[in-house]
Each structure stands twice: as C-alpha cells, then as structure tokens.
Amino acid sequence: MRRLPRSFKRALWVYHVATGSCNGCDIEIVAALTPRYDAERFGIMLTGTPRHADVLLVTGPVTRPMRERLIRIYDQTPDPKAVVVVGGCGSTGGVFYDSYNVRGPVDAVVPVAVYVPGCPCRPEAILDGVVKAAVELEKLERSEVSA
Amino acid sequence: MTGGIGAAIWQGATVLIGGALLGLVYKGIDRKLAARMQARIGPPLRQPFFDVVKLLAKENVVPDHAIAWLFNGAPVVSLAAVSSLLFYLPLGGFAPLLGGHGDLVLVIYLLAVPAIAMMVGGFAAASPYASVGAQREMVMLMSYEFPLVIALVSIAWRLSTILPEASVFSLSVLAANPLWDWVGPLGAVGLVLLALALLVVTPAELSKIPFDIPEAETEIAGGLLAEYSGRNLALFYLADAVKTVAMAALLVALFFPYGLADRLWLSGPLAGLVDVAFFLIKVLVVVFFSVIVVRVGFARLKIDQAARLFWIPVTGISLVGMVLLILDRVA
Numbered sequence A: 001m002r003r004l005p006r007s008f009k010r011a012l013w014v015y016h017v018a019t020g021s022c023n024g025c026d027i028e029i030v031a032a033l034t035p036r037y038d039a040e041r042f043g044i045m046l047t048g049t050p051r052h053a054d055v056l057l058v059t060g061p062v063t064r065p066m067r068e069r070l071i072r073i074y075d076q077t078p079d080p081k082a083v084v085v086v087g088g089c090g091s092t093g094g095v096f097y098d099s100y101n102v103r104g105p106v107d108a109v110v111p112v113a114v115y116v117p118g119c120p121c122r123p124e125a126i127l128d129g130v131v132k133a134a135v136e137l138e139k140l141e142r143s144e145v146s147a
Numbered sequence B: 001m002t003g004g005i006g007a008a009i010w011q012g013a014t015v016l017i018g019g020a021l022l023g024l025v026y027k028g029i030d031r032k033l034a035a036r037m038q039a040r041i042g043p044p045l046r047q048p049f050f051d052v053v054k055l056l057a058k059e060n061v062v063p064d065h066a067i068a069w070l071f072n073g074a075p076v077v078s079l080a081a082v083s084s085l086l087f088y089l090p091l092g093g094f095a096p097l098l099g100g101h102g103d104l105v106l107v108i109y110l111l112a113v114p115a116i117a118m119m120v121g122g123f124a125a126a127s128p129y130a131s132v133g134a135q136r137e138m139v140m141l142m143s144y145e146f147p148l149v150i151a152l153v154s155i156a157w158r159l160s161t162i163l164p165e166a167s168v169f170s171l172s173v174l175a176a177n178p179l180w181d182w183v184g185p186l187g188a189v190g191l192v193l194l195a196l197a198l199l200v201v202t203p204a205e206l207s208k209i210p211f212d213i214p215e216a217e218t219e220i221a222g223g224l225l226a227e228y229s230g231r232n233l234a235l236f237y238l239a240d241a242v243k244t245v246a247m248a249a250l251l252v253a254l255f256f257p258y259g260l261a262d263r264l265w266l267s268g269p270l271a272g273l274v275d276v277a278f279f280l281i282k283v284l285v286v287v288f289f290s291v292i293v294v295r296v297g298f299a300r301l302k303i304d305q306a307a308r309l310f311w312i313p314v315t316g317i318s319l320v321g322m323v324l325l326i327l328d329r330v331a
C-alpha cells in the first residue's frame, strides 16, 4: 500500500450503518454533527453513500438480515477504510447479546478498528473514535509496508 | 498575442492551475462562512485541499455493471469543460485568453456540458440512485436554461442596438461596455431584474442547496455521484469548485465589469494587481449572495417545485427584464 498523505486524517468522511441498534447511538451520531459538536471542523463529513466514505460508523448488534448488508457495505467502501463501532451493542452485543436473531457483535462480521463504548456513547467519544480511526489507518499502512 | 506559443501555453497553464486553486479557496471560504452562519467553527480554509488530496489517495471503484469508459470519461469531460470556460471569461481586467475564438453562446454550451457529463456518468453507473439523480438533473437543466439564455441574449441584443458595429456576443466587448452606462431608467430596472434572475439561476447551475436535487444526499444517497469514488469523485469535486468561480466570473463580466484601477488613476503592474484583487472580491460577493447565503438559508426544494420556480417566476422575471430593455430602446 502507498503511504497515506497527511491530509487523509484531516478529511475523513463517515458513513453511518445501523445494523440493529435501538436508535440511541444513532441519535448521538446525529448530535455529533450538530453545530454544538461541529464534526466538520475536523473535516469529518457524513456522506450519503459508502462509496464516498473513509470510515464506517456501525451502531448496534448485527442482526440476521443485516449481516449480509453490512458485509456488502463494507465491500462497497473504497480502500483505505476503517470501521468504528459506536456503542456497547456493536462492541460486545450489549443488552442484546443472547437475542435469538443477533449474529454477534460487529467484529464477528467485519474487521473493526476502533470501539467506542457507551450506551449510548457521548458525541465527544464518537468524534474521538473517528479521529483515532485515522491513527489505526496509519498503523495498518505501516504494518503492510513492513510486511 | 505576441509572445508566441510558449507564452500562450504559460498563460493557459496559469489560468487552469489558478482557476483550480481559486475554486478550492472559494469552496473553503464558502464552507467556513456557512459554518459561521450556523454558529459553528467550521473546517479550516484549506479543507477542500485536504479533501481532494484524500480522494486522490482513495481506491477508484468502477461498479461491475457500469459502462466503464462512459463512467470514467464523464468526470474528465466535466472538468475539461469547466476549465475551458476560464479561457473565454474575462478574469479581472485581463481580456479572455481565447476571447477571439469563442463568445457568450459557447459559454452557454460549456456551462451545460458538466451537467450533461454528470447525467451520462449517472446513467452509466447502473445504479438506481444515480439514474434517479440523472433524470432529476435533466429536468433541472431544462428548467434553468431558459431564463439563463433569455437574460444573456437580451443583454447582448440591447448592446447590439447601441454598438451596431461590435460583435456583441464577445465577452470582452460585453465586459468593456457595461450596459449600465447606456440605458435609461427603464433599462436599468430591466437589468436589475435580469441580474436577479441570473442570481437565482446560479445555485441551480452549480447544484447547490436549494437546488441540489440531483445529488440530494439525504434522499437519493448522493444521486449522480452515488457510485463515484476516489479519483473520479475528486475530478467532479474540482469541476464543481471551478464552475463556481466561472459562473461568478460570468455574472461579474456581465453586470459588474468595472475596474478599480482607472478610477484610482493607477497604472503599471500596481493597476493590474488592484484590478485582480477587486475582481476576486466581486466574485466573492456574487458567490456569497447567490450560493452561501442561499444554501444556509433554505432547505432543498422538491424537483417539481424547482421546475415550477424556474419556469414561472424566474422566467417571468427575466421576460419582464427583456421587455423593459426593449421599451428602453423604443423610448
């Protein structure tokens, strides 16, 4: 993989995937985009399609119907990309861990770079998670260069 | 042009690179000011540069079912068309580089090319979102072209009645002889109406809120651009930035072509510098009122509302402007 330009982490575009969340974390993501938290000052923008995205914000445990969709969306996102799991459900299964239609936490389906805990998590934590995803992207790049 | 081919290439390259840089700077200003109006801090002014560099580093996905050559060709054509617009527009005191080879009519065509290229790219992407976006773009194109052309042609016609000898469609002639100096009160009102119509057409031409219907992110997932990523998206991004400058420069050339240097009795390089700075400010003012304020102040219209807006009120305003210019001539 080529070296990522320094601009990369200053212009992370995120795409929001809800794989079965209770909508709590989704509302916090929206809160992170409002003028109060102003994600755009870090260059973070919400895109309407995974094709434009660098970071996938995944909320909720992965339910049976959403499993296939999540994999498809992950594949549709152009490289280099990182997945940020938002909320306890996505990280571990949370309160839905033994639900009959849950196929596990997000990292059972796609590779995850950053976990943002909380039920729901604070908008500050989400912004922090997206910024950390940039660091993860760099590590990924370094490991692939050395490999 | 006396400098020969070498000098011409240099000038061309300067205009192209300068136009791209300027477009990105104006995009940065646009985003910063919009953020300030929404009580946000907003991204740094350099943000569009980060975006473009990032997009160039991304993978360029071509969907399986897309027609690859059309899909990849559309962004190139789009950027090429808007960049060549810069050769035909007077930029801050300098006559257009290719002014002798193309006029207002060519500019109208070149303005439509990026929209058509996006439409072709959207249909070629074989994505339902992109197809819906392309159909909407088509409707938009049919809606705003009419008032745009009425306004431009009325201005040229009125000038032809004053200067029967001159080639009135040439942009350097239009910019050198602002109509305001010739028309009476009726004509002045007509000109104001035409300027107003063009100010409404500008955000539609540039696909900005409230007329970003073909790209509507929240309903059709980016529409025309839904399948574009990486390099292709960067080209569209640049084309959009350059088109903003070109459209504003066209409005400036038609309605506010005055320079500052003559009035301040300056000459030499200083005069050129002052005129360029003044031109940049004029472009910023046009962008501010026709793009930034509008995009912060309004929500997106529906496609039928936008079509009705352009077909009835805006066309009406430009027709009244045209009639006033005719009356001004008769009176």
Ligand code: SF4
Pocket (backbone or CB within 6 Å): A020, A021, A022, A023, A024, A025, A026, A059, A060, A061, A086, A087, A088, A089, A090, A094, A095, A118, A119, A120, A121
């Ligand atoms: S972590 Fe909590 S708030 Fe977030 S989706 Fe799960 S249950 Fe809802």
